[in-house]
Amino acid sequence: MKAAGEGPRIESQTQPQVQAELRAPLPARSSPDTAARAAPVAGLQRITDTNTDWIYRGPQDGIERIEAFFRAHAYDMHRHDTYAIGRTLSGVQSFHYRRRFVHSRPGRTIVIHPDEPHDGEAGTEQGFRYRMVYVEPALFQQALGGRPLPFIEGGISDDPRLYAATDVLLQGMDNPIDPLERDDAILDLALALDAGAGGRRLRQTADYRAAQVAREYLHDALDHAVTLDELAAATSRDRWSLSRDFRAFFGTSPHRYLTMRRLDRVRQLIVQGRPLADAAAAAGFADQSHMTRHFVKTYGLPPSRWLKTLAAQQQVR
Numbered sequence: 001m002k003a004a005g006e007g008p009r010i011e012s013q014t015q016p017q018v019q020a021e022l023r024a025p026l027p028a029r030s031s032p033d034t035a036a037r038a039a040p041v042a043g044l045q046r047i048t049d050t051n052t053d054w055i056y057r058g059p060q061d062g063i064e065r066i067e068a069f070f071r072a073h074a075y076d077m078h079r080h081d082t083y084a085i086g087r088t089l090s091g092v093q094s095f096h097y098r099r100r101f102v103h104s105r106p107g108r109t110i111v112i113h114p115d116e117p118h119d120g121e122a123g124t125e126q127g128f129r130y131r132m133v134y135v136e137p138a139l140f141q142q143a144l145g146g147r148p149l150p151f152i153e154g155g156i157s158d159d160p161r162l163y164a165a166t167d168v169l170l171q172g173m174d175n176p177i178d179p180l181e182r183d184d185a186i187l188d189l190a191l192a193l194d195a196g197a198g199g200r201r202l203r204q205t206a207d208y209r210a211a212q213v214a215r216e217y218l219h220d221a222l223d224h225a226v227t228l229d230e231l232a233a234a235t236s237r238d239r240w241s242l243s244r245d246f247r248a249f250f251g252t253s254p255h256r257y258l259t260m261r262r263l264d265r266v267r268q269l270i271v272q273g274r275p276l277a278d279a280a281a282a283a284g285f286a287d288q289s290h291m292t293r294h295f296v297k298t299y300g301l302p303p304s305r306w307l308k309t310l311a312a313q314q315q316v317r
Helices: 137-143 160-165 179-196 208-219 228-235 239-250 254-271 276-282 288-299 303-316
Strands: 010-012 026-031 034-040 054-057 064-070 073-080 083-091 093-097 100-104 109-112 118-122 128-135
Touching (some): 064 073, 064 118, 128 137, 137 179, 137 239, 179 228, 179 239, 179 254, 208 228, 208 239, 208 254, 228 239, 239 254, 288 303
Parallel strands (some): 034 054
Antiparallel strands (some): 026 034, 026 073, 073 118, 083 128
């Protein structure tokens, strides 16, 4: 078992010297006689060259995330001790998996089960770009109350529930994920995997008192980061049960609830004339761009335009 933030352990199936896709530099061969190396990069804004193989690691926020591009051969047969869950962003991503040769295209979800050998290569001459997140099996087991690990046949899923459940963990690598958002996303993904694998719904033994205490705690914590462990300690409930309790009684996750209360505060402040950056900081967002992403996701337009629309409506009255 690896420490938090450490890349998944990979065991070679063919050549002892093969490197895992998370270990830069990476072997990337267009033919058995030629070799190119995938270079790690400091930020996605610097990536414009599709003639060079590259790999970019997301922020170390408690879970391993990458985005990468390969022109041809990406990596030889290997296996992880984690789930490898991802999306192809462009091109065709081809790999051998459980005696099949499968092809991933944009709009589908890749699910590689722990300890299952697989390789990777481009399915077309254009290469392929993809994102991947590596999740410890123990996290999913905890989220599912100790149930057996869900297994998705074939390595690729067209299930829209699973695709939606990966949105947070597979967002842009330059966007950090705060701890509460990450834990909520892991639970969403665990439930989607379990449903996609044919698992029965979990029996709810919801604790209203714990959910209410967590809600009050969130209201008092608008100006600083909150973790699910903090909420669990405040409610004397284990964190995954608490997260399910909260959803059962309040219809949304703790992170989403906290984000909405922070956005309420932002709207209050900017209507009063506070600059966007100041309002974002006062409401507990990391910065203005962090706040704006959530604002647009929630209200469908950026805060500056929302404010102008509000002013226009008042003038009409």
